[in-house]
Amino acid sequence: MPILPIDTGRYGTPEMKRIFEEETRVQKMLDVEAALAWAHAEVGNIPREDAEKVAATASTKHVKLSRIKQIEREIKHDIASLVKALAEACGPSGAYVHLGATSYDIVDTATALQLKEALELIEKRLNNFEKILMEKALQYKNTLMMGRTHGQHALPITLGFKFAVWMREISRHIQRLRQCKERVLVGKMSGAVGVQAGLGQHAMKIQELVMQQLGIKPAEISTQIVQRDRHAELVCLVAMFASTLDNFATEIRELQRPEIGELFESFDLEKRVGSSTMPHKQDPETCETTCGLARIVRSLVIPALENVVTWHERDLTQSSAERFIIPETCILIDHMLFSISNVIANLYVDEQRMQKNVELTQGRAMSEAVMIALTKKDVSRQEAHELLRKLAIKSKIEKRHFGEILLEDKIVRGKLTEKEIDEALNPRNYLGTALEQVELMVKKTREEREARGLA
Numbered sequence: 001m002p003i004l005p006i007d008t009g010r011y012g013t014p015e016m017k018r019i020f021e022e023e024t025r026v027q028k029m030l031d032v033e034a035a036l037a038w039a040h041a042e043v044g045n046i047p048r049e050d051a052e053k054v055a056a057t058a059s060t061k062h063v064k065l066s067r068i069k070q071i072e073r074e075i076k077h078d079i080a081s082l083v084k085a086l087a088e089a090c091g092p093s094g095a096y097v098h099l100g101a102t103s104y105d106i107v108d109t110a111t112a113l114q115l116k117e118a119l120e121l122i123e124k125r126l127n128n129f130e131k132i133l134m135e136k137a138l139q140y141k142n143t144l145m146m147g148r149t150h151g152q153h154a155l156p157i158t159l160g161f162k163f164a165v166w167m168r169e170i171s172r173h174i175q176r177l178r179q180c181k182e183r184v185l186v187g188k189m190s191g192a193v194g195v196q197a198g199l200g201q202h203a204m205k206i207q208e209l210v211m212q213q214l215g216i217k218p219a220e221i222s223t224q225i226v227q228r229d230r231h232a233e234l235v236c237l238v239a240m241f242a243s244t245l246d247n248f249a250t251e252i253r254e255l256q257r258p259e260i261g262e263l264f265e266s267f268d269l270e271k272r273v274g275s276s277t278m279p280h281k282q283d284p285e286t287c288e289t290t291c292g293l294a295r296i297v298r299s300l301v302i303p304a305l306e307n308v309v310t311w312h313e314r315d316l317t318q319s320s321a322e323r324f325i326i327p328e329t330c331i332l333i334d335h336m337l338f339s340i341s342n343v344i345a346n347l348y349v350d351e352q353r354m355q356k357n358v359e360l361t362q363g364r365a366m367s368e369a370v371m372i373a374l375t376k377k378d379v380s381r382q383e384a385h386e387l388l389r390k391l392a393i394k395s396k397i398e399k400r401h402f403g404e405i406l407l408e409d410k411i412v413r414g415k416l417t418e419k420e421i422d423e424a425l426n427p428r429n430y431l432g433t434a435l436e437q438v439e440l441m442v443k444k445t446r447e448e449r450e451a452r453g454l455a
Helices: 014-020 022-042 048-057 065-075 078-096 103-139 159-184 203-214 229-256 285-299 301-306 317-345 351-358 364-375 381-398 402-408 410-415 418-425 434-451
Strands: 144-149 152-158
Touching: 014 022, 014 103, 014 317, 022 048, 022 065, 022 078, 022 103, 022 203, 048 078, 065 078, 078 103, 103 159, 103 203, 103 229, 103 317, 103 434, 144 351, 152 159, 152 364, 152 434, 159 229, 159 434, 229 285, 229 301, 229 317, 285 301, 285 317, 301 317, 364 381, 364 402, 364 410, 364 418, 381 402, 381 410, 402 410, 402 418
Parallel strands: none
Antiparallel strands: 144 152
């Protein structure tokens, strides 16, 4: 009976969940056993026909999950149960199954095979999201909006500039993931405690052959397990991905508030329900879910780091935690990337509301522009700052446009013409290099994508 929301289908894409299904994991372990038998035959340790028999039988078509579980109920060891079930199915050739290996040669290498597929999918999602953000950066390059710091109006920016900042954060994550894969996607065939004694004189060649057959690299050295700094690095990295998506989703949620009303999740007006009791509600539910799931992903960092610690050459403390950590990390971040990409791709932008919000502070948000204009007329920057601070307060208290207050001030009028004041108060005149930065970052991202073989 399904219990957790991944099991019930609430979270997780079909592509990622297939990678971590129980039968898929069993098949990966059988693939490792088949590669081991093949490698033994390659170095002359076992007859080739027996290795071929093991390889032909190492499939869930022949080694049933139900039989593995039946054996496990008796002997209380999951990998030994898989080995016994495979050996049974192989007949006399089963004598060579698992020769010289220890359980975690199979487990850790199978995990690397699963992670190889999972990280390919995650990288694909990141690449897709990067492209969406690149398109949005260009689409809204000139769309004026108010930049905010501390939740307050600061200076004008463009929506495209915001998307360009987000895009480059995703670009950095892609770089990090590609680097991390080199350390994470490794298997091992080193036997008990890692010294390869049971594999015989060709042990190092056997490990090399097994990993070649499976398409991953061997760990350069390991104990009875692959060291868990590798997995911890991955979980920490994915937690960073999750925090980035949390940040994006939080910004959309903030900007969707009726008091701001600038960005909105798409909402199927014909069918979608926002509240069970308030018919008018159109909530940013996907963004809220993204923020909530980010908390779960970040929580997985602690057990991942604790798994780095092991007694001597191995103990079993990592095993139980990893059964949760690795699938959940990959399934949840994949779900989050898929969801937030759809949100951004279909985002509703209210440009009129953005313009209206720029005008909310009656021109006071352009005080820095006026200050800079005064410094060009030989007014001390500090004196100009203090003067405009007081004039901004007066504008706010009297609820009058900042331009009116400036025109009434003798010092300001003695230095700036009415036209110069108007120009300083025009938000479009104070975007600095925003548009240029968008273009440069899009160009840089395109070049990086081309280097990765993407359009």
